[in-house]
Amino acid sequence: MGFFTKIKKLWGGETDEVQASARAATAQDTPQTGLEQPPDAATHAPQLDPLWKAGLESSLRGSRARISEWLGQLLSGLEAADEALWARLRFLFATLGAPEAEAETFVSEFKAWLAAMGMTKVEDFRSELRYRLILALDLEQEEEERGNVFQKLTRGLAKTRERLSAGLGALFGRTGELDAAFWDELEELFIMADVGAEATRKLLDNLRSRARSMGVTEAARFREVLSAELEELFPLPKKPKVTAPPEVVMMIGVNGVGKTTTIAKLAYRARLQGRKVLIAAGDTFRAAAIDQLKIWAGRVGAGIFAKAEGADPAAVAFEAVDHALKEGYDLVLLDTAGRLHTKVNLMEELRKIKRVLDKKHSGAPHKSVLVIDATTGQNALSQTKLFNEAVGVDEIVLTKLDGTAKGGVMVGVAISHKLPISFVGLGEKMEDLRPFVGEDFAKALLGQ
Structure with a gap:
């Protein structure tokens, strides 16, 4: 069982339930937050600022995950990894309802990593802490994180996109129909982009069929055909059948x-x-x-x-x-x-x-x-x-x-x-x- 298995429900369709719980707790005028009640702050020194706690709780009750916002709150006012950081992390995990043992494992392993890497300053470990939180909280497919990965992917495809863009731009800018010359030029572009000769032939067959099904006959509209084909091209990995670990x-x-x-x-x-x-x-x-x-x-x-x-x-x-x-x-x-x-x-x-x-x-x-x-x-x-x-x-x-x-x-x-x-x-x-x-x-x- 992975870390923090209870947490995704907060942004996976049960947010209204969580917010209703929060309103009920507030109406009862108790110290509860509406999310799961964290352990007594006195258990973990130092004491946490009530305003800081309220700000983080408010952010966690949002309709979607905001990892950068949470990370900013966790590290605000801190210059190095110290007891204040550990107290804040414990409060975050407890508020989210993470099992205490798993939260302590997260904290202890991050401490060990910092010691092994010789890091203490926030600017040195911010990226690592962010990545660990993303995986622990299962947030890789959240909108914000997908955007960050998309930017890296875009940079990684810079050379290929450069090879394609000029040629595709010229093809899509045509006013004519999808004639033989259009398909010949498109074939050459794919081969130059290292798609491969055999794969290019198959891709062109798929694109011709998709263009017909979409009713696209003009070069000016072909971009939407190519985009739709590429988006549906890649099969999803299958989950392996494991009857017993490992x-x-x-x-x-x-x-x-x-x-x-x-x-x-x-x-x-x-x-x-x-x-x-x-x-x-x-x-x-x-x-x-x-x-x-x-x-x-x-x-x-x-x-x-x-x-x-x-x-x-x-x-x-x-x-x-x-x-x-x-x-x-x-x-x-x-x-x-x-x-x-x-x-x-x-x-x-x-x-x-x-x-x-x-x-x-x-x-x-x-x-x-x-x-x-x-x-x-x-x-x-x-x-x-x-x-x-x-x-x-x-x-x-x-x-x-x-x-x-x-x-x-x-x-x-x-x-x-x-x-x-x-x-x-x-x-x-x-x-x-x-x-x-x-x-x-x-x-x-x-x-x-």
């Missing part, structure tokens, strides 16, 4: 795509959501892979299972799951070798790992996640095809989506392989691995 996720991909860092970021997200995570170092052929994962596991607060370099990867996977079962882990993230994808023996090795995992823990791996690099364009499409044919891919994580990325590869993956993109890497920080939203991608790509 959930086992096999991470695959060639060397250099950012797989190790992605594993760390996924582990970090899961830890902040209250899960007990084990990282298994199954890439036993690369000299630094095991050491890197040990370092990352320590940083993100995850467990680590590793054997000596050169050990049988399938044995590592088997023993890691056995360890996870005995120690009560919720999630196992299994790293695997990433030698060149053209080597057949790598695929044979991955198939062996899958067989071994299923024998140890029925249904495992519950999903296989392929990590691809957005800057490699067509090579990423080739990797997706080979890994999917060899061992099956359930989800894609696209890394390095910065201003130099070839964002068209996302369209190519979705059309050619019908695989969901679950996360995109928008930067180097832990908080820069974010859920992928197809609608936002379409808007960012087309500059809407």
Whole structure:
């Protein structure tokens, strides 16, 4: 069970109930706030300013979550992490109705992180605290946070959008109909944007069909056709069937795509959501892979299972799951070798790992996640095809989506392989691995 499971009801359709409770409590002229009553302030020094408490409570009773507003109130007047911050966090969580044990876990783990990073000043840890609150309170899809992620996504697609914008602008600015010349130019634009030749042909067929169904025959109206197609293009990740913990996720991909860092970021997200995570170092052929994962596991607060370099990867996977079962882990993230994808023996090795995992823990791996690099364009499409044919891919994580990325590869993956993109890497920080939203991608790509 993750942190603060009761909280989302405040903004998920039950807000009227919460506000009614608040009015009733006020009418009774008691110290209650209308939200859940926090513990006695005397329990946690220092005493909190009644005006500050009233301001935060008022904000929390709003019709939607406002993470920046709450963070501003939490940190107002503070210069460093001290007892005043811990008291305010405890009050926030208690007011929201979070279980006290989970709230204390949040506070203690954040304290430990600050100590490990050597940070004390508010300006140094503001971003980290914001990210932790967003995950703990399950606010990533709230309007404000989606807007922040959208801005990063827009910057990440800058190069691809630049390639497309001039050409698309010229096409959409035409006064004529959707003739052969229009479709030829559109095909060239998609190929230049790294969508891929095969995917481009499929996309054009889809667009022709959609244009007919929408009754669009003129170039000037084609933008709405393209926008609608892109928004509906990306399938949603399926929730894996896990009959009993732990959930086992096999991470695959060639060397250099950012797989190790992605594993760390996924582990970090899961830890902040209250899960007990084990990282298994199954890439036993690369000299630094095991050491890197040990370092990352320590940083993100995850467990680590590793054997000596050169050990049988399938044995590592088997023993890691056995360890996870005995120690009560919720999630196992299994790293695997990433030698060149053209080597057949790598695929044979991955198939062996899958067989071994299923024998140890029925249904495992519950999903296989392929990590691809957005800057490699067509090579990423080739990797997706080979890994999917060899061992099956359930989800894609696209890394390095910065201003130099070839964002068209996302369209190519979705059309050619019908695989969901679950996360995109928008930067180097832990908080820069974010859920992928197809609608936002379409808007960012087309500059809407």
